[in-house]
Amino acid sequence: MEFLYFPEDKTEYIPGIISVVVIFILSLVIIWLLVKASKKEVKQLEDQGYTVTYDKDTDSDKKKES
Numbered sequence: 605m606e607f608l609y610f611p612e613d614k615t616e617y618i619p620g621i622i623s624v625v626v627i628f629i630l631s632l633v634i635i636w637l638l639v640k641a642s643k644k645e646v647k648q649l650e651d652q653g654y655t656v657t658y659d660k661d662t663d664s665d666k667k668k669e670s
Contacts, residue, residue: 611617646656
Protein backbone atom coordinates (compact mmCIF):
# COMPACT_ATOMS: atom_id res chain seq x y z
CA MET A 605 0.00 0.00 0.00
CA GLU A 606 1.38 3.35 -1.01
CA PHE A 607 1.77 5.99 1.67
CA LEU A 608 0.83 8.92 -0.57
CA TYR A 609 -1.81 8.65 -3.26
CA PHE A 610 -1.45 10.85 -6.31
CA PRO A 611 -4.27 10.06 -8.74
CA GLU A 612 -3.61 9.77 -12.44
CA ASP A 613 -6.97 11.40 -13.14
CA LYS A 614 -6.50 14.99 -11.98
CA THR A 615 -10.27 15.55 -11.76
CA GLU A 616 -10.13 13.76 -8.41
CA TYR A 617 -8.52 16.91 -7.01
CA ILE A 618 -11.64 19.00 -7.73
CA PRO A 619 -13.65 18.03 -4.59
CA GLY A 620 -10.65 18.76 -2.39
CA ILE A 621 -10.04 22.13 -4.01
CA ILE A 622 -13.72 23.03 -3.70
CA SER A 623 -13.78 22.15 0.00
CA VAL A 624 -10.61 24.18 0.68
CA VAL A 625 -12.08 27.21 -1.11
CA VAL A 626 -15.39 26.90 0.75
CA ILE A 627 -13.66 26.60 4.14
CA PHE A 628 -11.44 29.59 3.31
CA ILE A 629 -14.43 31.73 2.33
CA LEU A 630 -16.37 30.69 5.44
CA SER A 631 -13.40 31.56 7.65
CA LEU A 632 -13.21 35.02 6.08
CA VAL A 633 -16.95 35.52 6.68
CA ILE A 634 -16.58 34.45 10.32
CA ILE A 635 -13.68 36.85 10.88
CA TRP A 636 -15.68 39.66 9.23
CA LEU A 637 -18.66 38.92 11.50
CA LEU A 638 -16.44 38.91 14.60
CA VAL A 639 -14.91 42.27 13.68
CA LYS A 640 -18.37 43.69 12.99
CA ALA A 641 -19.69 42.43 16.35
CA SER A 642 -16.64 43.80 18.15
CA LYS A 643 -17.13 47.25 16.64
CA LYS A 644 -20.80 47.13 17.66
CA GLU A 645 -19.86 46.28 21.26
CA VAL A 646 -17.34 49.12 21.37
CA LYS A 647 -20.00 51.55 20.15
CA GLN A 648 -22.45 50.28 22.80
CA LEU A 649 -19.84 50.73 25.53
CA GLU A 650 -19.06 54.25 24.35
CA ASP A 651 -22.79 55.07 24.33
CA GLN A 652 -22.99 53.87 27.95
CA GLY A 653 -20.24 56.28 28.94
CA TYR A 654 -17.28 53.94 29.12
CA THR A 655 -14.00 54.98 27.59
CA VAL A 656 -12.46 52.55 25.19
CA THR A 657 -8.68 52.66 24.90
CA TYR A 658 -6.48 50.59 22.68
CA ASP A 659 -3.04 49.51 23.83
CA LYS A 660 -0.86 50.02 20.80
CA ASP A 661 2.29 48.83 22.58
CA THR A 662 2.63 45.14 21.95
CA ASP A 663 5.33 42.69 22.91
CA SER A 664 6.83 42.92 19.43
CA ASP A 665 7.17 46.72 19.79
CA LYS A 666 8.90 46.32 23.14
CA LYS A 667 11.36 43.82 21.67
CA LYS A 668 12.29 46.25 18.88
CA GLU A 669 13.23 48.92 21.42
CA SER A 670 15.65 46.61 23.25
